[in-house]
Amino acid sequence: MTARIEVVPAAPELWDDVQAVFGTRGGAHHCQCQRIRLGDGDWWHLSVEERAHHLREQLDAGTAGAPGLTSGALLAYVDGEPAGWVAVAPRTEFVRYRGSQVPWAGRHEDKDDGGVWAVTCFAVRAGYRKQGLMYELAAAAVAHARASGAEAVEGYPIVPGPGQEIAWGEVNVGTPGPFAAAGLTEVSRPTKRRRVMRLDL
Structure with a gap:
C-alpha cells in the first residue's frame, strides 16, 4: 500500500509536529534549522532553547506576512504523521552563505x-529515512518558491566521494538526486564535495 504524503507550509500551530521531526537528539534537534x-x-553561542526560540519567531513572522522575513519552511506528513522538513526562503535570509564559498x-x-x-536544509524523522521523502520535499520546496514569486531557486547538495558514506x-x-528530479541543474562546484544547482523560474 502506497503511503499518503502531504507537504504543507510550516506554521506556529504545527510547532509540536516540527519538533517531532527534529527529535530530541541529533543534528536537527541541536540546530533547529538556524x-x-x-x-x-551567532549560532554557535546559542543554546538549543534559544535556537528554537529563533525558529518559532520565524514561523510566527512568516505567518503574519512580516516584510523581509518568511517562515521559509515546509513540513511533510506521511500517512498523517509528521515526517520531514525543508527550509526554503530568499537566499538573502541565510547569513552563513554570505561569507562561504x-x-x-x-x-x-x-x-x-x-x-x-x-x-538549504532537510530533516527527515527517524523511521522515515531512505524512503525517498527528500525527493518529495525538494519538489515541494521548488513549487513553494515558484508560488511565492521567486525568480530562481538554488540548492547546495553534498556529493560523496567514491565508496564514501555520508x-x-x-x-x-x-x-x-532530489534536486535534479525537481528540475535543478548543476551550475558550479565550489568545493570537492559541494555542488550548486539552480532552476530559473
Whole structure:
C-alpha cells in the first residue's frame, strides 16, 4: 500500500509536529534549522532553547506576512504523521552563505538579490529515512518558491566521494538526486564535495 504524503507550509500551530521531526537528539534537534540562517558566529553561542526560540519567531513572522522575513519552511506528513522538513526562503535570509564559498565561488551573483531563493536544509524523522521523502520535499520546496514569486531557486547538495558514506548530519543540505528530479541543474562546484544547482523560474 502506497503511503499518503502531504507537504504543507510550516506554521506556529504545527510547532509540536516540527519538533517531532527534529527529535530530541541529533543534528536537527541541536540546530533547529538556524545555523545557515543565523551564521556560525551567532549560532554557535546559542543554546538549543534559544535556537528554537529563533525558529518559532520565524514561523510566527512568516505567518503574519512580516516584510523581509518568511517562515521559509515546509513540513511533510506521511500517512498523517509528521515526517520531514525543508527550509526554503530568499537566499538573502541565510547569513552563513554570505561569507562561504557556497554558493558564490566561480559565479557572478548579487548577494542581495532577493529574487533567488535557496533550499538549504532537510530533516527527515527517524523511521522515515531512505524512503525517498527528500525527493518529495525538494519538489515541494521548488513549487513553494515558484508560488511565492521567486525568480530562481538554488540548492547546495553534498556529493560523496567514491565508496564514501555520508553521515546524516552532513546530508541535511541534500544530495544532487532530489534536486535534479525537481528540475535543478548543476551550475558550479565550489568545493570537492559541494555542488550548486539552480532552476530559473
